[in-house]
Amino acid sequence: FVLPAPKPSTILRSQVEDKVDAKGDGTMLYNVKGPTNTAKSDDEEGLPWWWDGFWALPFTESGKPGTELKLGDTMRIFKSNIEQIYGDAPSADGAPLAEGDISGLADGTLYLGLHEYARRFGPAYKLCFGPKSFIVLSDASLARYVLATNNKGYNKGVLAEILEDIMGKGLIPADPVTWTSRRRAIVPAFHKRWLQRMISMFALKVDVLNDDLKTTSGPVDLEERFGSLALDIIGSAVFNYEFDSTLKPSKVVQAAIDTLREAEHRSMTPAPYWKIPGAMQLVPRQRAFTANMNLLNDQLNNAIAGAFEDRVEMDTEDLQENMDYETMENPSLLRFLVDQRGEEATGTQLRDDLMTMLIAGHETTASALTWCVFELAQNPGLLAELREELDKVLPDGKAPATREQIEALQLTRLTVAESLRMYPQPPLLIRRAVDDDSLPAARMPDSEDLSDDLRNNDVEVKMQRASDVFIAVYSIHRSPRYWPEPDKFDPHRWLKPYKNPDEPNWAGYDPDKWMGSIGTLYPTETATDFAFMPFGGGARKCVGDQFAMMEATVALAGFLRNYDFEFAGKTDTPDKVGTNTGATIHTRNGLWMTVTERSK
Numbered sequence: 215f216v217l218p219a220p221k222p223s224t225i226l227r228s229q230v231e232d233k234v235d236a237k238g239d240g241t242m243l244y245n246v247k248g249p250t251n252t253a254k255s256d257d258e259e260g261l262p263w264w265w266d267g268f269w270a271l272p273f274t275e276s277g278k279p280g281t282e283l284k285l286g287d288t289m290r291i292f293k294s295n296i297e298q299i300y301g302d303a304p305s306a307d308g309a310p311l312a313e314g315d316i317s318g319l320a321d322g323t324l325y326l327g328l329h330e331y332a333r334r335f336g337p338a339y340k341l342c343f344g345p346k347s348f349i350v351l352s353d354a355s356l357a358r359y360v361l362a363t364n365n366k367g368y369n370k371g372v373l374a375e376i377l378e379d380i381m382g383k384g385l386i387p388a389d390p391v392t393w394t395s396r397r398r399a400i401v402p403a404f405h406k407r408w409l410q411r412m413i414s415m416f417a418l419k420v421d422v423l424n425d426d427l428k429t430t431s432g433p434v435d436l437e438e439r440f441g442s443l444a445l446d447i448i449g450s451a452v453f454n455y456e457f458d459s460t461l462k463p464s465k466v467v468q469a470a471i472d473t474l475r476e477a478e479h480r481s482m483t484p485a486p487y488w489k490i491p492g493a494m495q496l497v498p499r500q501r502a503f504t505a506n507m508n509l510l511n512d513q514l515n516n517a518i519a520g521a522f523e524d525r526v527e528m529d530t531e532d533l534q535e536n537m538d539y540e541t542m543e544n545p546s547l548l549r550f551l552v553d554q555r556g557e558e559a560t561g562t563q564l565r566d567d568l569m570t571m572l573i574a575g576h577e578t579t580a581s582a583l584t585w586c587v588f589e590l591a592q593n594p595g596l597l598a599e600l601r602e603e604l605d606k607v608l609p610d611g612k613a614p615a616t617r618e619q620i621e622a623l624q625l626t627r628l629t630v631a632e633s634l635r636m637y638p639q640p641p642l643l644i645r646r647a648v649d650d651d652s653l654p655a656a657r658m659p660d661s662e663d664l665s666d667d668l669r670n671n672d673v674e675v676k677m678q679r680a681s682d683v684f685i686a687v688y689s690i691h692r693s694p695r696y697w698p699e700p701d702k703f704d705p706h707r708w709l710k711p712y713k714n715p716d717e718p719n720w721a722g723y724d725p726d727k728w729m730g731s732i733g734t735l736y737p738t739e740t741a742t743d744f745a746f747m748p749f750g751g752g753a754r755k756c757v758g759d760q761f762a763m764m765e766a767t768v769a770l771a772g773f774l775r776n777y778d779f780e781f782a783g784k785t786d787t788p789d790k791v792g793t794n795t796g797a798t799i800h801t802r803n804g805l806w807m808t809v810t811e812r813s814k
């Protein structure tokens with residue numbers, strides 16, 4: 215898949231010095247500053263005769279600032295892209311145009327292609343698929359700006375469109391009004407005493423997996439096993455449902471897994487063909503998707519109806535402080551959301567909330583575990599060090615079951631964090647500008663990979679209304695601008711502060727900003743000034759970050775403490791594992807390993 219090459223005269227808006235009607239016939243010429251200061255370009259040369267007339271038609275008009283986005287806003291972006299690429303006009307957004315092979319789009323490794331582009335086109339560049347474009351940000355200060363500083367200026371864009379059939383008005387795709395009220399209701403449900411009860415549930419489920427592993431012989435696909443564990447845990451936490459997928463296959467489990475796959479398929483499909491009338495009935499995978507959704511919705515609706523029957527309304531603080539979570543039969547998020555006074559969610563809204571959390575909290579954690587084990591199998595020194603920590607904190611060999619134990623397992627937590635740095639889940643975040651916006655200037659690094667006209671020039675992007683944005687988390691997490699030896703799996707990096715004098719816009723990493731602060735189990739996006747943002751940042755930051763860190767720590771500790779493992783079967787060497795993505799980075803061929811009880 216080859217993108218159109220940018221014309222030699224493609225120029226950045228910041229390079230335009232003035233615009234002159236040199237021939238006196240209305241054709242504007244641009245004088246351009248830059249390394250050679252020679253480029254000149256004719257406006258709209260090469261465009262068809264009807265071009266201007268078409269853009270005078272009312273439906274192509276863009277919306278007024280502050281109003282909702284409309285078709286005309288998207289069309290205006292197409293217009294400026296076409297004029298830039300085929301008409302030699304200066305870039306309306308000022309972002310260098312990326313060009314070249316991006317085969318990763320088709321084979322499921324788009325994030326690797328974007329990483330390569332970041333080396334060649336810098337911290338903010340434009341990726342075009344025909345007239346459709348994405349502004350790709352691979353810079354911590356720009357990520358901070360879009361996610362946190364000006365988070366109101368960006369919505370979930372394409373992602374919301376893709377996910378709305380599955381998650382409805384759940385937190386991830388929700389419109390701003392629904393999001394505000396549901397976020398306010400959901401965040402308190404993840405309180406300290408509930409999380410403590412969840413830790414003991416994690417430990418029980420991890421012990422079930424560990425016991426089952428004892429009885430298996432021959433290579434096991436650990437990615438699949440961690441996926442089952444995470445599904446069992448999230449089902450229990452969200453709506454007190456026992457998927458029991460660690461032990462047996464079932465229709466509901468398969469439906470949950472297939473629904474997740476469909477979400478991934480949709481996020482990787484350039485055109486939403488499922489919206490074409492009849493597609494949901496005619497395309498076999500869409501028919502299967504509807505059947506899966508019906509099955510899952512039945513389970514969720516039954517649980518919701520049951521929770522409403524047993525409803526005991528209470529104030530939020532009462533629910534957080536006076537319930538006996540240790541002995542409660544149903545300590546699920548659903549129970550909390552139904553009982554919470556003042557938050558009158560409908561059954562449909564609750565279904566959307568539960569489905570969103572089921573999907574958001576399943577494969578993300580499973581993938582984090584998979585890549586931990588993948589890296590540790592190649593790093594015996596680090597594994598030995600981890601086991602020293604585990605033997606000290608867990609002398610009886612059981613999975614950790616208290617918050618204190620999790621806190622004491624610092625290297626184990628940092629190993630999970632390092633896995634999320636090298637394999638962020640998801641590897642890119644998606645946004646759309648709701649109005650015109652100017653991004654802060656970002657520094658072009660002094661890199662030999664960049665072309666001469668880009669090197670050492672600041673890039674200033676003028677975001678147009680409706681511009682689609684990728685925040686290339688994978689590229690930022692693996693950038694040598696922020697992390698020494700970025701491709702090395704090294705959890706110890708999180709113990710020392712780091713600052714790069716060549717990066718004045720980046721505050722650096724300060725461990726004191728998270729270590730020892732109450733309730734924080736991992737190096738946060740604020741401690742790293744957005745060079746590491748495993749759970750996003752700003753208003754839309756993950757609500758399940760502490761839950762996920764605890765879950766992954768318990769599972770990793772329980773596994774490493776008890777099992778030896780090595781590459782085997784289909785993936786008997788690390789290079790056969792491969793990577794693939796949808797919503798998360800997963801393996802291409804599974805993570806097949808022989809797993810034996812740990813030699814004492």
Ligand code: HEM
Pocket residue numbers: 385386397570571572574575576578579582634638639640643644747748749750751753754755756757758759761762763
């Ligand atoms: C290792 C595991 C996890 C990772 C890496 C992860 C990562 C993320 C990221 C990066 C975002 C921000 C998305 C964006 O800005 O577009 C997010 C949002 C979210 N996550 Fe997680 N997540 C994990 C586990 C969980 C769990 C366990 C739950 C629920 C129990 C959960 C629920 C959510 C929800 C509801 C949102 C949307 C928040 C909002 O928009 O207000 N996540 N997650």
